[in-house]
Amino acid sequence: MSDLPRKAVTRTAKLAALPLGFAGRATWGLGKRIGGKSAEIVGRELQQRTAEQLFKVLGELKGGAMKFGQALSVFESALPEEIAGPYRAALTKLQDAAPPMPTRTVHSVLEERLGEEWREWFLEFEDKPAAAASIGQVHRAVWHDGREVAVKVQYPGAGEALLSDLTQLGRFARLLGPLIPGVDVKPLIEELRDRVSEELDYGMEAQAQQVHAEEFADDPDVLVPAVVHQCEQVLVTEWIDGIPLSEVIADGLPEQRDRAGQLLARFLFSGPARTGLLHADPHPGNFRLLPGDNDDWRLGVLDFGTVDRLPGGLPSTIGDSLRMALDGRAEAVYEMLCEEGFVKDEVELDPEAVLDYLLPIIEPAQVEEFEFTRGWMRSQAGRIADPRSPAYQLGKQLNLPPSYLLIHRVTLSTIGVLCQLGARVRLRDELEAWLPGFAEEEPLTGDADTADDCADFAEEEPAAEA
Known part of the structure; x- marks a missing residue:
């Protein structure tokens, strides 16, 4: 049995205690203001203390708590430096680490899914995990x-x-909102x-990973590791x-940062x-x-557990509206946003204000x-999150259609990274090459239908001599 279900009560108690801690700090902040500190300074101290407690709790848990922490971590650059600095390390830690699963639990899962002689599948297997994430951990093996x-x-x-x-985090999403300005937590x-x-x-x-591995197999810029074996609860x-x-991000050279940024956008x-x-x-x-050809770097991509299925690629509406916005065509942009549901029927906005x-x-x-x-x-x-800002008032009247929700989050998250x-990035080059509707010519495309094909990776029995 895993330690996750057994500790469900403890997990719930830790998460449920977060709003109480937030409320306590609000009272503390009021006292500070009465004592003479400015609202801005007190607000920053409150935000910092709240964030420190939140990420300490999320870092101790796996499951949805850590998943939420990882999703928030890419928006760290939106925070004021004096607040982001002290707990940037805690955010980064969520991206790669979590308390490991007991070795006996790992062995029991492998025995149940690969059979009692599961070690015959491997020439070597390292019990110490190489990485741990929200719903599983990774072991290096041969x-x-x-x-x-x-x-x-x-x-x-x-x-x-x-x-x-x-579910527990959703109950007090409103209290988490001020942590990351401009991001709607709920x-x-x-x-x-x-x-x-x-x-x-x-x-x-x-299946998603194998489709990518095959498409990028000979790509000089991107490497996706091929799938070797898969069964319930185990992916090799x-x-x-x-x-x-x-x-x-922490220590890279400028050329590494720029190359990583360019490839991430690509x-x-x-x-x-x-x-x-x-x-x-x-x-x-x-x-x-990763080191690539001609002393250049390649981008290795992992974890395809969450993907959005877009058989025709990204919607051409995005490229069309982006191109028209850059051309200053406010009326055309507004009309397209209305057609796609970004502006609801009962709402009427000034097209020039939307363009601004x-x-x-x-x-x-x-x-x-x-x-x-980060600046x-x-x-x-700050522009979008400040209630005094015209951008904030206008943004509240815009709507995000469900079909664009994941695309929007992925784009924002990538910009956060x-x-x-x-990084210095030639983003326009990537948009012209790959985003439908952005360039006058048709974008370069591969076989988008491959997403519907079943990945044909080997699931053979281990060799007898193994």
Whole structure:
């Protein structure tokens, strides 16, 4: 049995205590203000103390708590530096680490899914996990044919923990909102809940990963490890080494940051065009920087547990509206937003005001090369999150249609990572090459129908001599 179900009461108690802690700090803040401190200083201290408690609790738990923490971590660059600095390390830790599952539990899962003689599948198997995430952990091993592999083992009871945690977090989503300006926490939690069944289905993950592995097999810029074996609760893929993107963010050289940022943007926009799938979990723990040809770097991409299925690639509406916005065609942009449901029928807005709202957000596409920085991200978040701002008032009247929800989150998350990298990126090049509707010519596309094909990876019995 896993430790997750057994500790359900403890998990709930820890999460339930968070709002009480928030309320206590609000009282503390009021006292500070009465004592003479300015509202701005007190607000920042409150935000910092709240964030420290939140990420301490999320870091101690797996399941939905950690999943939520990872989703929030990519927006760290939106916070004021004096607040983000002290707990950036805690956020980054959520991207790669969690308390490991007991070895006996790992062995019991492997025995149940691969058989009593499960060790015959491997020439070597490391009991110490190489990485631990929200619903499973990864072990390094050598497959019976000599290939180095990553063995992902799902925590027993992971589904129960995911749903329980996200339900509990959803109950006080409003209190979490001020932590990350410009990010609406409630729909983020709801969307994570909606994706639970996909996260737990290693069959779906294996298929999505294999489609990408085959499409990018000869790509000089992107590497996706091939799937070796899959069964319930166990996924075996080829192992890849490399520099975790979190380390590039912390200590990378400028050329590493720029290359990682360019490839991340390329993968975001080229993936749907080439595979009909959107990798929907773009936090730094899922990427590696690898040596490539001609002394250049490649981007290694991991974890396809959450994808958006886009058989025709990204909607051409995005490219069309972005191109028209850059051309200053306010009426045309507004008309398209109304047709797609971004503006509800009962709402009437000034097209020029809508264009003014959008232009700062799409600034990276206006220039040949754009430097993504935490300062730029903070200015955007502050503009949209400040109740006194016209952008805030207008943004409240816009609507995000369900079909665009995941695309929107993935795009924002990727921009958050680019700002953490501080990368200089030729974003317009990627948009012109891969985003339908953005360029006058048709974008380069692969076989988007491959997303519907079943991945044909080997599931043979281990060789007798193994």
